[in-house]
Amino acid sequence: MAILEGFLKSIAGFLQTKNAGELKHYLRVEPPLPDEFMQLAKELKSSWQNSASLEAYVEKLIPETDDGGVWTGFQVFMKEYLEFWRDVNFDDLLETHSQLSALVNACITALSNPTYGIVVLPTVIQLSGNLAKLGVMLDSRPDLLRKLRKTTDDQAEGGKTLVEGTAESIQRAFTVCLTERSSNRNGIGRDGQPEGKKIGIYSLANMVLKLLFQCRKTKLANQIFMNITQNSPPLALYPASQRVTYLYYLGRFLFDNNHFFRAQLCLQSAYDQCHARCINQRRNILIYLFSANMILGRFPSRTFMSRPEAAGLLEKFVPISKAIRRGDMVAFKHALGPESGNQEWFFRRGVFLPLLSRCEVLVWRSLARRVFLLTYQFPTDPQSRKAPTLDVTDVLAAAKYCQKTLEGWTRQSNNLVPPPGGPKKLRAQEGVIFGNKMPNAVEIEAVLASLLQQGFLHGFISHNQEKFAILGAKQRGPLKAGFPEVWEVLKARAEREGRNSEVPGWVQNERKGGGGVINLSGIARPVGSG
Amino acid sequence: MSAAPSAGAAANKATQDKTADAAKDVKPAAALEEDDEFEDFPVENWTKEDTEVPGDNTHLWEESWDDDDTSEDFSAQLKEELKKVEASKKR
Structure with missing residues (x-):
């Protein structure tokens, strides 16, 4: 009995002192974890199969008092968390995903409390990250997803995939952070940093964007960019990793919607701000930065030859630019055709058709x-x-x-x-x-x-x-x-046309008063008109 | 002994199989090819200095690239065809 009791008392203490960091540290789910978590799970399995008495026990040890920093939403989440550890079987990934989704939803509900919710923000970000990772992993396991499809077919889920559902869950947390009413203008605190829950906007947005790109439902990202344009503090106030990731996805979204000029602005900024040693990220950015620039009539220079992230990429893109220079239609069709050996790669990266039709x-x-x-x-x-x-x-x-x-x-x-x-x-x-x-x-x-x-x-x-x-x-x-x-x-x-300075979705300055409506939808236009 | 070396060998073999059809690719690129996914950053924040790479960073893009050299094969082939058009115009 001692483990659960000690655990809940610690949690109550963190709430009292508003120690969000320790709270997050105690509320982990992703292995590998210290042995204490396994022992907690063991104790829950053996002694707390009855959820009603578990709930009563949580309410007893973490009571809702006037100044204890406890609220009902947190108690519900806590019970959900303990049930997760009681019932989880990490060998069954689909079931784990569904249990973790329920846990994340309870945590987001706890977050939405306007007075106390902020203390679980780091926990929400942590658990959402775990859920997103599991979602992406499951997406590459069609053998498991087939099982899921069989069971949900009867329930008419509206054709939503697992990844899409995961994105939707996390988007709820994003919206809670973004739309929090702040005491200061523009959501910027006295210290010049994003205020309150607004600090979580881009971590959560980036998770949702990653999932939407994973399941190729990028149209749904429109909502995120519109809401950010209207409600977010400037992107520059956030840490570099969040800025670069966000600009990468915004650039890809604009690229997908034929806004090549704006895409190039975002991707160039992402590339410039990326850590020099993060080769995977720099390379991913370059694929779309090369493509957008080539469509706009700018070709990668020899400078890239010495950069490790461009290795293997230049070999794919240079035959295209060489054909464009000469006006050699035959070489151009071959540079993007099966003869090049790269056609499938261009296609997989989503740049094949834009390069072919625009260049x-x-x-x-x-x-x-x-x-x-x-x-x-x-x-x-x-x-x-x-x-x-x-x-x-x-x-x-x-x-x-x-x-x-x-x-x-x-x-x-x-x-x-x-x-x-x-x-x-x-x-x-x-x-x-x-x-x-x-x-x-x-x-x-x-x-x-x-x-x-x-x-x-x-x-x-x-x-x-x-x-x-x-x-x-x-x-x-x-x-x-x-x-x-x-x-x-x-x-x-x-x-x-004023497309060289402002990019919808990229908040560069503090907001002044109410924002207007910006239409991001892509319309077929002549080459490079984006 | 430990399982590590054999596991490494298996991973190497998988790499070879995957990139066998793209033999032209240089090695580091082939290794990169495997991870399409934009990974999470290992660190949260960094400074401007951390983004700087050695060498010339001012000239990344070629904007004037028109090629006026008409001695290569494509132009030679076009010349042949254009000569015929010229001849038929005179007729």
Whole structure:
């Protein structure tokens, strides 16, 4: 009997002195743990099978008094905690997850008490972390999850997965922290630190985000970012590990929603603030930072060659940037195709389709530029006022060459001939236009018009003459005038639209009064418009 | 003796199997390849100095990358095709 009695008395003492750290230390669940926990479990198993008497005993040793710092929510959580240790069987991970979920929920309810709840905040963060870890671990065990699906099918759970449910539980704790009414303006205390429960906002948000990305329900993260925008103290007030993790997930969320410029801002900041020796995290950030920047027309420089986190990554991305530089559509399709050996990797990391569809626009720009380089005759008369032009038929010939090469045609005595067994069957995204569709003049003119509209070509198209004419060549030269640098174009547009300074979800300054509604939903836009 | 060496060998074998199809990858990358997951940080907080890496940190991105070299194979192939277009225009 002595163990439980001593345990509960210690807990009562911590509540009295508001010792949140010791409380968290006593309320652990994740092995390995000191032997005392096993002995406590043994005693609970042998003597406290009756939950009603256990509850009465908790209420007796941790009584609700006026100034003892005890509240009903805590007593309920305490009983739940002891039942957990009484009933848990760590060999049955599914059952453990369900018991731990119940425990976390009770702990969050205890946390929500406006007067006393704060003392369990470190415990909530600790137990939520344990639950999140178990959730992620179970997600990679389809053999176990299948069992769960069988039992929940009848109960019509609304198709929610275990990981999603776990995220939802922890999100409750996040909301309690975020929406706590604070005595000081903006939730910042006199010491300049986040006040009260607000200190827990980003630890909990990061756990939820990790789970949502794990189960690929990233749309649900929208809620978190919106609430943070409206209620959180500035991110800069939180520890580095929380800042970097949060900016990583916010960057990935923006990337998934085609907001590449903002994604790049978050990911660059995450990378810059990351500890130099945390290679795993730096590498994960780089994958999306490389992808976002390439879509925006910025390529990783040689600086990365000496960085351990970029090892193996540059080999995957450099063939893409090399193909874009040359306008080599064949090399581009191959750099992202099965030929590269990297296609599955790009796909798994969620960057395959964005890279393929967005960077292709940049390849078209370079291809048009290359054809211009190969065909333009500089005027012999320096006073000539004729605008430099590019023939649509020339670009068409280049596009056809690329399509034929992709289909396996080869050059024989200066003519391209199809392979003996007929052209290679191409899937939709493997062809220049669409699968085995041979490009025609209408399509090429449409491509050029689209480049023009996006600002990647500067001039106008004459449909009758089938030509693209460059404007402003006299001052800047035809190449600089006709084919502006992609990054310059996209950066200028972001600056014009105010997307270069503020990022929804990233609180950089103290809030002034009520926040507005910010719509984060992704809408299909031209390349790099994010 | 202890089980540690054989366990290590088994782990090595698993690594080899996993990366056999990506033989081009250099070794440290192959090792990194295994952990897709963004791990929890081992420490809670650090200073600005801890984030600094040796070498040039100012020039991370290439913004002017247009390639004007037309002597490589892709351009040579395009030239051949463009010559034919030129010839047909004159006809």
